[in-house]
Amino acid sequence: MALKHAVLAALLGGEYSGYQLTKIFDVGVSNFWYAAPQQLYAELTRLEADGLITGREVVQKGRPNKRVFTVTEAGLGELTAFAAAPAKPLLIRDDLVVKVHAVDRLDPAPVIAQLRERAREAAAKLDLFRQILARLRGDLDEETFLREGEHVGPYLSCLAGCRLERETHDWCLQTARTLTERAARTEGRTP
């Protein structure tokens, strides 16, 4: 299982409801895993049944009540076992790279448009991640925080997200430029 551990890791950061987790795991914010709302609710139910998390009803006024969850001792044990197990190699599955790989035999225009769009998204995510990093380290500078801060896990994982988004952004723009220039030259040649 996989989502399981991602949910447990996310819940180490505090008490969250299913709905709040959907925000954390939503396309924009999760820097290490993606999951749809339905998957999360299902996973939370399973985790609670297995005793790895406990739920607590929170009565709210003005909006529906919610159940918030915390990791139990058993849950921590599960995470420990997970951390000790050999890591599976990173799985990348990117539609866009597949399209670029095949672009020589295809119309480059839609691919270029998607590269630009992806670059925009990556820039937005990068911005968001930088804000999260700034909030996490408070008024310490990065070096000091990494040496002396209390919780560096989320900071370090967010740094990974930053790197990925920055590279994605740069690669997309450079690739879009290359393809655009080539398209212009080909047009000039076969009018």
Added chain:
Amino acid sequence: MALKHAVLAALLGGEYSGYQLTKIFDVGVSNFWYAAPQQLYAELTRLEADGLITGREVVQKGRPNKRVFTVTEAGLGELTAFAAAPAKPLLIRDDLVVKVHAVDRLDPAPVIAQLRERAREAAAKLDLFRQILARLRGDLDEETFLREGEHVGPYLSCLAGCRLERETHDWCLQTARTLTERAARTEGRTP
């Protein structure tokens, strides 16, 4: 579908047998998709049934015969449609980042070991990718090749792989160093 298009894109590079594709898609080599052998054979059967590729028996001496596949016109059409469709956001699913995210509450030792191991793997992949790039561009330099070369798709997608592996490598080592230093300080404090 997803693997489908990755296979079609890979087959644009030439005629390959199922077994050759398993090598290309194997953990080390695929810079854009991973698939197990069984998935590939199943996918090839389906693609041939749908007329998107055609198989050709190649009789070999000294080793079992094999069937090699080529993309048909219909297959190219499918790829064109795929390229024009909006790209799905990149899905990252990385066990190791989840472990790092949770590391504050866990024993850091196995996580550090896995970070070092991942860094080694990334360095090896990076090496391999650089060789592939050198082979693809022949004796042109990168800039000239990207401007004037015939098939830049595989080159561009491999560049994406390079960036990813380089960042992975650097992040893993930096994170391992940070965690190691923190572990040393904590040991000194609680003996």
Added chain:
DNA sequence: CATGACTACTCATATCGATGACTATCGCTA
């Protein structure tokens, strides 16, 4: 006072992907 947007969550299903176990031939080496 109707409409849409946001919070909060559920059910059902189809497709995808991961895994283990198996067959068979050839060439090389101990």
Added chain:
DNA sequence: TAGCGATAGTCATCGATATGAGTAGTCATG
């Protein structure tokens, strides 16, 4: 000559993921 590793592939199955549709209350806006 037995065994190993590489080539070349098949079958079956389980669990994970993706997607569509649906419920229900609250709040603000026009």
